[in-house]
Amino acid sequence: MALQASGVTLISLFHQRRPLVVRAVASDSVSTITGEREKVKLGGSDLRVTRLGIGAWAWGDTTYWNDFQWDDRKLKAAKEAFNSSIDGGINFFDTAEVYGAGITGAVNSETLIGSFIKQRQRTGEVDVAIATKFAALPWRFGRGSVISALKASLSRLGLSSVDLYQLHWPGIWGNEGYIDGLGDAVEMGLVKAVGVSNYSEKRLREAHKRLMARGIPLASNQVNYSLIYRIPEENGVKAACDDLGVTLIAYSPIAQGILTGKYTPENPPTGPRGRIYTKEFLTKLQPLLSTIKEIGQKYGKTSTQLALNWLICQENVVPIPGAKNAEQATEFVGALGWKLKDHEVEELRALASKTRSVIGFPVEKL
Numbered sequence: 001m002a003l004q005a006s007g008v009t010l011i012s013l014f015h016q017r018r019p020l021v022v023r024a025v026a027s028d029s030v031s032t033i034t035g036e037r038e039k040v041k042l043g044g045s046d047l048r049v050t051r052l053g054i055g056a057w058a059w060g061d062t063t064y065w066n067d068f069q070w071d072d073r074k075l076k077a078a079k080e081a082f083n084s085s086i087d088g089g090i091n092f093f094d095t096a097e098v099y100g101a102g103i104t105g106a107v108n109s110e111t112l113i114g115s116f117i118k119q120r121q122r123t124g125e126v127d128v129a130i131a132t133k134f135a136a137l138p139w140r141f142g143r144g145s146v147i148s149a150l151k152a153s154l155s156r157l158g159l160s161s162v163d164l165y166q167l168h169w170p171g172i173w174g175n176e177g178y179i180d181g182l183g184d185a186v187e188m189g190l191v192k193a194v195g196v197s198n199y200s201e202k203r204l205r206e207a208h209k210r211l212m213a214r215g216i217p218l219a220s221n222q223v224n225y226s227l228i229y230r231i232p233e234e235n236g237v238k239a240a241c242d243d244l245g246v247t248l249i250a251y252s253p254i255a256q257g258i259l260t261g262k263y264t265p266e267n268p269p270t271g272p273r274g275r276i277y278t279k280e281f282l283t284k285l286q287p288l289l290s291t292i293k294e295i296g297q298k299y300g301k302t303s304t305q306l307a308l309n310w311l312i313c314q315e316n317v318v319p320i321p322g323a324k325n326a327e328q329a330t331e332f333v334g335a336l337g338w339k340l341k342d343h344e345v346e347e348l349r350a351l352a353s354k355t356r357s358v359i360g361f362p363v364e365k366l
């Protein structure tokens, strides 16, 4: 997203403690500048994003997160998470039109991000990459619905374009129209890159082919992927992403907090997460969680950082952990700039394989 004026080169200046960035929109060849983290290309698109993004589902949400309540304290914490991410060099944010939408007391996550960007702009230029998603609701038909929904998202975000626009889940009536809508969005200049989410191998290959026929690369497939949810390795999605040159964006990469090690059989998560990650499941997970902690200690890293680094080590994967506050966002930054050894990656996979994945969202059957 070009929040900054289109220019020719990248110039990074420090403004107070924040990097002030003036960036050329078509500056594909320059990937790292002072104060910024390493960037990777999303699939075959020209879009470069930080090696890790920040998920914004919890911002404003009252259906799954936040004990079903949103208040000023949580708003302040979310804004601090946004600012700390940027301060730490992570500027890729993932949201969706349905996050925080349509429920009394909730606030739309896109609206919140739009206001965080505006507030931050008051202290200087802001260079962020925003990904949002189209909800393939059963009453939405065809390519026109994608463009209308995208325009509404842009209005909430206060932007003229987004970096990545994704189909949040497959449509029940078919996907051709939606895929064509993604292509239209690129051609209209409303998005830099397009992706899908929760797409099976077959749907992924179909979407890739349909867009390629128009010369548009499918940049990404966003799916549930973590050390304890390795279904993409088993159902062909990871292999297909690698084969097609589509980046796998890993959602719920720390298994909704479970891989941080803070939840135990004695202290399981509350709310909807408690029904997924039960006391029994957490008990079975203890050997893995202990090993994660032990290996982490060798590197001076936390369990959260280790779990995220494990995903980064899979290559062609960009994890997007959700941060509710500055501390969580800052911890994610420590997942970058180092790598687990191959034998540690495999040791963790082998140990994790001893526990069956729990189904948080039964999307792989979609």
Ligand SMILES: NC(=O)c1ccc[n+]([C@@H]2O[C@H](COP(=O)([O-])OP(=O)(O)OC[C@H]3O[C@@H](n4cnc5c(N)ncnc54)[C@H](OP(=O)(O)O)[C@@H]3O)[C@@H](O)[C@H]2O)c1
Pocket (backbone or CB within 6 Å): 054, 055, 056, 057, 058, 065, 094, 095, 168, 197, 198, 222, 223, 250, 251, 252, 253, 254, 255, 256, 257, 258, 260, 262, 304, 320, 321, 322, 323, 324, 327, 328, 329, 331, 332
């Ligand atoms: N495309 C899709 O269908 C889909 C589905 C799900 C998610 N997503 C995307 O992926 C993003 C991330 O997934 P997610 O939010 O489901 O799960 P996640 O990133 O695995 O877990 C996030 C949660 O873990 C806890 N946490 C985060 N950092 C922590 C830290 N450093 N220490 C301890 N606890 C920490 C926080 O909850 P507590 O503090 O309450 O424990 C936080 O809300 C979402 O925000 C969204 O953008 C997409």
